[in-house]
Amino acid sequence: MQSNSILTLQNLSKTYTSGSSELTVLKDVTLTIHEGETCAVVGPSGSGKTTLLGLCAGLDRPSEGGVQLCGVDLNGLSEDETASLRNQHVGFVFQSFQLIPTLTAIENIMVPAELRGERGVASRARSLLEAVGLLDRATHYPSQLSGGEQQRVGIARAFINKPRILFADEPTGNLDAETGETIESLLFELNQKEGTTLVLVTHDLELAQKTSRIIQLKAGKVVSDDISSRFAIPDPGVQVSR
Amino acid sequence: MSNLLWILKMAVRDSRGSRGKLLLFVSSMVLGVAALVAISSFGENLKRAVDDEALTLLGADLSIENGDPFPERVDVLIDSIGGEQSYRVSFASMVFFPSNGGTRLSTVRALEGNYPYYGAVETMPPEAAGTYQQSGGALIETSLLKQFDLSVGDSVKVGVVTYRIDGEIVKTPRETSAMGMLSPRVFIPYEGLDTQLLSRGSRARYEMFFKFEEGRDVDALVEDIEPVLRAEKVGFDTISERQEDWNEGLTNLYRFLNMVGFIALLLGGVGIASAVHVYIKQRIETVAILRCLGARSGPTFGVYLTQASVMGLIAALVGSGLGIGIQFLIPQLLADFLPVRVDIEIMWMPVLAGLSTGLGVSLLFALLPLLAVKNTSPLLTLRKSVDTTTVVPSRWRYVIYVVLVAAVFGFAILQAPVWWLGLAYGGAIFIVFGLLALVAKGITVFSRTFFPSSWPYPWRQGFSNLYRPNNQTVILMLSLGLGTFLIVTMFLVQQILLKQIEIAGGEGRPNLVFFDIQPGQLDDLSTSVSDQGLPLLEKVPLIAMRITKVNGRTLEEIRQDSTRDEYTWAHGREYQSTYRGELTDSETLVAGEFVGYYESGSSLVPVSIEEDVADELGVGVGDSLEWNVQGLPVSTLITSIRKVDWQRVQTNFFFVFPEGVLEQAPQFFVLLTRAEDEDQSARMQSSVVSRFPNISAIDLSLVLNVFDAIYSRISFVLRFMALFSIITGVIVLISAVSVSRYQRVGESVLLKTLGASRQQIIKIQFVEYLFLGLLAALTGVLLSVICAWLMALFVFESPFYLSGITLLIAVLAVSALTIAVGMFNSRGIYNRPTLEVLRAA
Structure with missing residues (x-):
């Protein structure tokens, strides 16, 4: 099992200092996520979900402990090296979509691939747009798209680099129930198709139930780590196609 | 390479929808660049014109000149030089x-x-x-x-x-x-001249001009005749020397104008820094997304640096184009001060220099706010509360500060005639900018600390905009304050100088001076003045003389002593000295004892020296001076040093001799009187001139008119240059108002949603711009008052005078301008649809 872990957290803590007072948001979190696993991080507001996600993806530095992402110890990397690692292996879906307002839908999708210096990525971006049902909106700007459409573009962007791991922060949090459901389906469908590891932060238990593992946080601590039966954990021996 | 391509692609894509705004940001650079290009190009054209018309600067191949008719030795020399000659007095x-x-x-x-x-x-x-x-x-x-x-x-x-x-x-x-x-x-023609006007002691200049046949070596000739001319203290001038003098003088003039233009460039730079700061704040989410998606900080920074560079280049290009156009106006502007006609051609070197300076300054000022990009955390995509934009890596910040300071001082030193003047100018720029920024900071702190809680809501809201996040206090204080400061200082200095002349001729003081009076004319003139009912305030004898030895050393020995470098203007000049028995009320004894009467037969003649000349000559009480008083040697001993108030309209002297020595020397007199009005003065002058044609008169109103005419021309040039700063200030103001418009739209819509009326929202904006304009104007005026006071105290050494009307007009005009620009740029904010704005937020 150890050899297939894609994300390992070792005694992870995060403390914020404000003046003379300190606030510990995460306390001594240790866990491992394996390649191909779908995992939901749940917990009430302020429990440290988003902080955990930021640390896992190398967006922030832990106060104590370490993070191994795709076999690389993030503590030993500079900001730019962490960014390169993200570009190579990580996809993101955000609650507030985080599309670049000055780029069209297709240009937003192409950004991660273009950052790698890849050429001719437009056709792949178009396939992804087609996969999320927005081919006819390729040249639209985010402000010309509805929330659901923006999130679909966000999902397409997340998969352009065929990431090994996908982090999703409340992906349906800003959407109505119906649109949310469509997005959920799309996310899981693409995830399954690409064989990507999925780490999902949500307070929506229904959404969490759709993953194979639910990690529950409370006051910065992991209070439960439950492998559900809804989705089977893929055979570690099976190599995800890339 | 792929990085570069991505940077360029992203820079173009990211600028969509903001290109107009970006252009507005850098437009504050346009006038600064235009000023530099126009003045530098003009300088080059001027240099070319001086070179092309070098011959006309002297009008001859050689000139020889003297304050008295040429000595016999020089007359002989002139005859031997040959060539075509003209004589002028x-x-x-x-x-x-x-x-x-x-x-x-x-x-x-x-x-x-x-x-x-x-x-x-x-x-x-x-x-x-x-x-x-x-x-x-x-x-x-x-x-x-x-x-x-x-x-x-x-x-x-x-x-x-x-x-x-x-x-x-x-x-x-x-x-x-x-x-x-x-x-x-x-x-007039020399032939038939009334030579009585040139009697001994009167001030005249005698010149002989030469034109030589082609091929004659003027430099070699000058080398031959120089020893005789020097020995006889006769001056000479050649085309090359004249050309050099004019080149130096005119270079100083256009360098000075360049420095005034540089202020507009710096002000534009501050405008850019402020605008880019706001622009980057708006872009920070995009930066965070890019970082999150794996963009390294360098290329991300590169995207915005590219945008700033392109916009800086566009501004520099537009500024250069404008500068090329403006330079055609400058010859007319400076027409009164130019010795040659300047035909303008486009000079590409100054244009290139202006382009690169403009681009450099744009980038330098844009870099500080751009550094925020390097430091933006990708975590911002998850949490909006993460404020990473204020924590700029200190190393880079300091590097930019150092480069900025070095660039300002470097430019100033390059433009100044001497390095220390450049250093002082650079220092003065930082002091003024620093003071304005400091006052702005003080205002934000003060307005927060002493917030007027009892004011009506729109006034409170408008007032609080002075210190709220993203406030425009500092930038407007710099742009408007600096413009106000420049213009008001010029007006105040003009008024101080005019007042100084008016005070000099105030009640009871002389305001009409007759000079070149021959001893035989003095009594008749005095009677004539008294007959017309004018008082005889002073009758003073003047004797022309030169120093020949200081403490036993001849002037030639002093000049040639390179180890001490003592020789100054005070050694070689001709002095008009007087003799009298006591000090006047404009003199104060600072050392020694004033001796009013000389007993013939005693050894050295006691003289009193003015303190500044004593410094120049390096002498004090007890030192000896030997004089040539129109051919006769007189040995003197310095017995006292006087401080003289030179501001008075009365005769003041570097040297005062005692009575009993110079009474028989060739001399002429000065008579001071007071006319109550211009008519009386004109009548008196007319009657004196018709009776005594050799006597000259000057009255205070003439001095005032001449001063006013000259200062008006000079200040017109300075105001023209200051105009670049003023218009730049207005552009910065427009830019600052425009960039904050997005924020204001949001606020206004929120207020509208909460029930604010159009009138209330307009009032809030009005109050904010009223305070900004008022405070900027007051600060600029305050600084200009301090500056004018310092200049009155240390430069002009005259009483300080303040015109309340000038200050009031300045404050009202600047406030009105600020309100007008602010309100014009905020128009339509109330009309934006509420939902559209709320959704966008």
């Missing part, structure tokens, strides 16, 4: 216009020969320049014609000789028209 004299009785102190130039040999005296009618010598007529300055309502054909009397005015002088080689403002010129 110039002197100050009253001229009289019989047609209306008008009189005016003028510079009379009596010429014999065909000078100028290069260039021509331009007259109206044109042929007058070539005929007045033969016809025995006169050419006079246009200003004289206008002042006395004369026309060609009328008469002018110089001394006892009356001349027909053959033409008016339009332009003469070698002289600028500003010279004519000081003392209008009258050209």
